[in-house]
Amino acid sequence: MGVSRPFAGKYGLSSAPLFPPQNHSLLPQTLINRLLFRYAPFRLLTACRTVNTHPKNVRTTAETAALRSQQVPILYASIPVSLLGNALIALILAGIQSQVLAASALLIWLTVLGVALAFRWLLLLRYRKASQPEPDLWLRRFRLSMLATGVAWGLASILTFPVNTLPHQAFLAFAIAGLTAGANTTLSVDRQSLLAFTLPTLIGLITRLLTAGTTMHIAMAAMVMLYLLFTDMIARRTHAAIVENILLRHAGTLREQALRSSMERMKQAQQIAHLGSFEWDLRNNTLQWSDEHFRLWGLPPHSTTPSQALFLRGIHPDDTDKVAQTIGNARRSRQRYTLNHRVVWPDGSERYMQNRGEVVTDTVGNAVAIKGTVQDITERRQTEEDLRIAAIAFESLEGIVITDTQKLILKVNRAFTHITGYSSAEAIGNPLGALLKSSYHDSDFYRQLWQTLDNEGSWQGEIWSSRKNGEAFPAALNLTSVTAKDGVTSHYVATFFDITEQKKSAALIHNLAFYDPLTELPNRRQMQDKLQFALLAGLKHHQHGALLFIDLDKFKELNDTKGHHIGDLLLVEIAKRMKRCVGNDDTVSRQGGDEFVVILTHLSDDFDEATAQAEQVAEKIRDAINQPFNLQGQDHYSSTSIGISLFRHNEFSVDELLLRADTAMYQAKRCGRNTIRFFDPTTHAAMEVRIGLEADLRTALLNNEFSLYYQIQTLDSGYITGAEALLRWHHPEQGLIAPVKFIPLTEEIGLITEIGYWTLETACIQLKAWADNPATAHLQLSVNVSPRQFHQDQFVEKVSAIITNTGIDASKLKLELTESLVLDDMNDTIKKMNRLKKMGVQFSLDDFGTGYSSLSYLTQLPLDQLKIDKSFVHNLTLKNADNVIVQTIIGMAITLGLDVIAEGVETAEQAAFLKANYCYHYQGYLFGKPVPLAEFEAALADMPPIKQD
Numbered sequence: 001m002g003v004s005r006p007f008a009g010k011y012g013l014s015s016a017p018l019f020p021p022q023n024h025s026l027l028p029q030t031l032i033n034r035l036l037f038r039y040a041p042f043r044l045l046t047a048c049r050t051v052n053t054h055p056k057n058v059r060t061t062a063e064t065a066a067l068r069s070q071q072v073p074i075l076y077a078s079i080p081v082s083l084l085g086n087a088l089i090a091l092i093l094a095g096i097q098s099q100v101l102a103a104s105a106l107l108i109w110l111t112v113l114g115v116a117l118a119f120r121w122l123l124l125l126r127y128r129k130a131s132q133p134e135p136d137l138w139l140r141r142f143r144l145s146m147l148a149t150g151v152a153w154g155l156a157s158i159l160t161f162p163v164n165t166l167p168h169q170a171f172l173a174f175a176i177a178g179l180t181a182g183a184n185t186t187l188s189v190d191r192q193s194l195l196a197f198t199l200p201t202l203i204g205l206i207t208r209l210l211t212a213g214t215t216m217h218i219a220m221a222a223m224v225m226l227y228l229l230f231t232d233m234i235a236r237r238t239h240a241a242i243v244e245n246i247l248l249r250h251a252g253t254l255r256e257q258a259l260r261s262s263m264e265r266m267k268q269a270q271q272i273a274h275l276g277s278f279e280w281d282l283r284n285n286t287l288q289w290s291d292e293h294f295r296l297w298g299l300p301p302h303s304t305t306p307s308q309a310l311f312l313r314g315i316h317p318d319d320t321d322k323v324a325q326t327i328g329n330a331r332r333s334r335q336r337y338t339l340n341h342r343v344v345w346p347d348g349s350e351r352y353m354q355n356r357g358e359v360v361t362d363t364v365g366n367a368v369a370i371k372g373t374v375q376d377i378t379e380r381r382q383t384e385e386d387l388r389i390a391a392i393a394f395e396s397l398e399g400i401v402i403t404d405t406q407k408l409i410l411k412v413n414r415a416f417t418h419i420t421g422y423s424s425a426e427a428i429g430n431p432l433g434a435l436l437k438s439s440y441h442d443s444d445f446y447r448q449l450w451q452t453l454d455n456e457g458s459w460q461g462e463i464w465s466s467r468k469n470g471e472a473f474p475a476a477l478n479l480t481s482v483t484a485k486d487g488v489t490s491h492y493v494a495t496f497f498d499i500t501e502q503k504k505s506a507a508l509i510h511n512l513a514f515y516d517p518l519t520e521l522p523n524r525r526q527m528q529d530k531l532q533f534a535l536l537a538g539l540k541h542h543q544h545g546a547l548l549f550i551d552l553d554k555f556k557e558l559n560d561t562k563g564h565h566i567g568d569l570l571l572v573e574i575a576k577r578m579k580r581c582v583g584n585d586d587t588v589s590r591q592g593g594d595e596f597v598v599i600l601t602h603l604s605d606d607f608d609e610a611t612a613q614a615e616q617v618a619e620k621i622r623d624a625i626n627q628p629f630n631l632q633g634q635d636h637y638s639s640t641s642i643g644i645s646l647f648r649h650n651e652f653s654v655d656e657l658l659l660r661a662d663t664a665m666y667q668a669k670r671c672g673r674n675t676i677r678f679f680d681p682t683t684h685a686a687m688e689v690r691i692g693l694e695a696d697l698r699t700a701l702l703n704n705e706f707s708l709y710y711q712i713q714t715l716d717s718g719y720i721t722g723a724e725a726l727l728r729w730h731h732p733e734q735g736l737i738a739p740v741k742f743i744p745l746t747e748e749i750g751l752i753t754e755i756g757y758w759t760l761e762t763a764c765i766q767l768k769a770w771a772d773n774p775a776t777a778h779l780q781l782s783v784n785v786s787p788r789q790f791h792q793d794q795f796v797e798k799v800s801a802i803i804t805n806t807g808i809d810a811s812k813l814k815l816e817l818t819e820s821l822v823l824d825d826m827n828d829t830i831k832k833m834n835r836l837k838k839m840g841v842q843f844s845l846d847d848f849g850t851g852y853s854s855l856s857y858l859t860q861l862p863l864d865q866l867k868i869d870k871s872f873v874h875n876l877t878l879k880n881a882d883n884v885i886v887q888t889i890i891g892m893a894i895t896l897g898l899d900v901i902a903e904g905v906e907t908a909e910q911a912a913f914l915k916a917n918y919c920y921h922y923q924g925y926l927f928g929k930p931v932p933l934a935e936f937e938a939a940l941a942d943m944p945p946i947k948q949d
């Protein structure tokens with residue numbers, strides 16, 4: 001089978017016959033070849049399977065398949081018409097031939113033909129039913145059916161050939177010629193089918209004509225053969241044209257499909273690459289956009305007609321000028337351009353585009369179009385940005401190491417080199433584990449580290465690593481495994497900081513927080529922690545511990561006289577000596593100032609023995625501190641007061657213990673310093689009361705809880721000369737509290753000055769009130785002054801201010817001073833008294849007789865009165881010694897020209913004795929107890945003053 005030359009050339013097919021004749025010059029041989037090779041029934045039946053391997057006549061399998069798929073339906077579609085034609089011709093032929101032939105012969109032939117046609121009919125039915133008919137198979141079946149039909153028609157020439165009637169013979173030949181002519185048109189789509197039909201049909205006729213033997217018959221046979229030859233030639237041309245047509249259509253379809261799929265692929269590729277294309281025809285200002293271009297502008301493909309306005313509308317306003325300028329320049333210069341700009345989608349989101357274009361020119365160089373592409377580079381930009389940030393981050397101050405899955409180093413950053421000393425080249429390829437190794441951790445540590453990393457994907461912690469120079473350094477390390485999308489670990493990343501400085505700072509902070517910077521001893525906080533530990537867990541069962549509260553005696557004086565730097569030197573030396581006095585398990589701490597606390601642990605189970613042990617250590621400390629100190633070349637002697645409190649497992653809280661030791665220390669101070677005292681519960685109770693009172697006292701003045709009571713001072717005649725103002729504290733819970741219970745405390749805590757001025761001012765206000773009333777204008781008021789208040793620098797000024805402010809007659813104010821006050825600093829006392837004296841203030845020496853009571857100092861003081869202490873008055877007439885003392889005091893007063901008053905006069909006998917001994921001025925319960933103002937004034941009214949002679 002061949003195809004036409006042009007077609008074959010175009011499609012690589014050959015028009016050469018499948019079995020070309022070997023020698024064209026030999027006509028009989030050619031004929032034989034044709035008959036044997038080209039027209040042999042066997043050849044016909046197998047032709048569709050034959051593969052032509054001739055290089056110039058190669059038809060692709062696809063083309064063959066396409067040909068088959070076109071041929072078979074055409075052939076089967078021709079069956080109904082063909083059957084009808086066959087049946088009609090057969091019946092007409094049988095009708096005509098029956099005139100001259102036996103019916104039996106015709107019947108046989110008709111039956112044979114009927115079977116062949118029925119076979120074709122059934123074949124058609126089965127073909128129609130086949131869901132996916134296999135073209136080769138159905139073609140072979142078709143050809144077989146045509147061969148059967150051809151044989152049946154060939155038999156017609158043998159069985160229905162009338163021997164004697166030429167017209168009937170001619171009719172037969174005419175019918176067969178018509179039949180084959182019809183087949184030539186319907187079967188030329190497949191030459192094999194055509195030949196399968198025509199050859200047996202005509203060979204039957206030719207054979208019958210030749211066997212008739214007449215010249216006419218031989219001529220007819222020759223004519224039939226010529227007919228066969230020419231119809232075959234026509235059939236070949238028709239067939240070639242049909243095949244070419246089919247293959248052309250097939251090739252066209254293929255090209256179209258290829259083009260379509262190529263277009264589709266390009267569209268997909270553009271969509272995947274976010275690459276749109278455009279063409280701008282400058283002559284008519286029209287734009288063509290690809291689907292993707294629309295999408296890049298945030299629009300559905302071809303939802304609108306692309307235009308310059310649409311293009312510019314999509315550009316970010318800030319980029320419009322740049323875009324217009326770049327494209328304008330390209331248009332003028334005919335140059336290609338590339339520019340990046342933003343596009344704002346209708347929903348407001350922004351995308352980054354890369355726009356490339358080139359100018360198309362006509363033959364004379366005029367710009368006629370701009371073609372180009374637009375690509376969404378938002379993700380790429382983001383990735384580039386991420387990479388840039390990652391690169392910056394990689395070069396952070398943190399050491400970074402990236403390893404492969406074998407934990408072999410792939411990459412390190414500059415900080416890594418800076419910290420470890422290893423260059424990138426030295427590190428890469430080495431195991432990370434080797435870098436992390438140091439003698440600070442055992443193998444278990446590293447095993448757990450890698451295990452945690454493998455199991456949990458990360459490890460964080462502090463690790464000691466080594467630098468290149470062998471120096472170990474602490475690092476805060478973070479190990480993380482990097483997993484790919486499939487969850488498989490692809491890398492490990494180690495980030496670390498050198499925390500050497502942090503560690504140093506932390507140690508410094510710790511020292512500052514827990515140690516006293518001067519002595520380097522544990523400070524109060526650490527002492528409390530240690531004490532807490534000793535109480536909870538530090539002591540074995542039943543074992544005792546002891547807390548020593550140590551306060552230096554007169555340290556303030558050293559500080560004040562020699563300066564703080566000398567005081568600091570002493571504290572440092574004392575800390576050293578103390579440390580030498582205790583065991584390794586014991587703690588010496590500095591509380592602040594000159595206070596130290598020592599915790600002794602592991603003392604005996606036996607209380608007495610533990611007491612002895614603690615006392616022994618305390619004495620050792622006291623003795624050590626009693627040794628002279630050399631402070632900048634000068635000897636200094638110091639002493640301490642030590643309070644001790646013993647404790648056992650969790651018996652007391654830290655605060656309780658400290659309070660106990662402090663109380664004991666306070667006791668030691670009161671016992672004359674350089675003393676050791678153990679905590680005594682009685683003292684403690686007193687201390688607790690004292691502490692409570694102290695707290696209350698601090699708010700008493702503010703809360704107006706103080707008042708003055710007044711006690712009459714009278715002459716023997718009953719003339720009331722005045723009163724002594726005595727302070728009273730109305731405690732909100734405890735009621736009235738006597739001065740003996742709180743005055744000493746106010747002196748200790750320094751509140752006495754403030755309270756003293758309140759007393760003085762209140763008394764002066766009262767004096768002024770009395771002065772304004774003629775009935776009381778003569779009254780004097782005695783006010784007690786505490787030593788601390790009197791020795792205050794501003795005492796005189798303050799008293800003066802009160803006198804001035806209240807507007808009293810200063811001579812009506814009598815300040816009572818004690819002997820101890822006066823003797824404490826005689827010079828200062830005399831100066832102050834003289835200054836006040838000049839204002840008119842009077843002075844009485846209180847509690848006289850209980851102290852020094854020396855004439856020598858009395859003469860130096862500007863006194864007005866001596867007040868005989870009530871302790872002597874109490875035993876008057878009962879105790880001769882007191883009688884003598886009182887008589888002596890009265891004598892001294894008379895000698896010095898001073899007034900004398902006796903206090904504590906409770907009985908008439910006492911008053912009589914005093915009067916008999918020339919003391920005419922009294923104060924005591926006999927005349928009146930200290931009472932509130934109203935009572936005092938009522939008593940005044942009841943006891944009208946008796947005029948003195």
Ligand SMILES: Nc1nc2c(ncn2[C@@H]2O[C@H](COP(=O)(O)O[C@H]3[C@@H](O)[C@H](n4cnc5c(=O)[nH]c(N)nc54)O[C@@H]3COP(=O)(O)O)[C@@H](O)[C@H]2O)c(=O)[nH]1
Pocket residue numbers: 711724725726727738739740743756759783784785786816846847870903904905906923924925926930
């Ligand atoms: N610095 C200040 N000291 C003050 C002030 N007010 C009082 N005091 C001192 O408190 C001490 C006790 O005083 P008080 O309890 O008020 O006792 C006084 C009298 O009540 C008591 N007195 C007087 N007469 C008798 C008596 O016949 N019998 C007796 N048993 N006691 C009597 O004497 C105290 C007065 O003493 P004195 O001041 O020494 O004259 C006492 O030391 C007060 O000084 C104050 O405001 N400031």
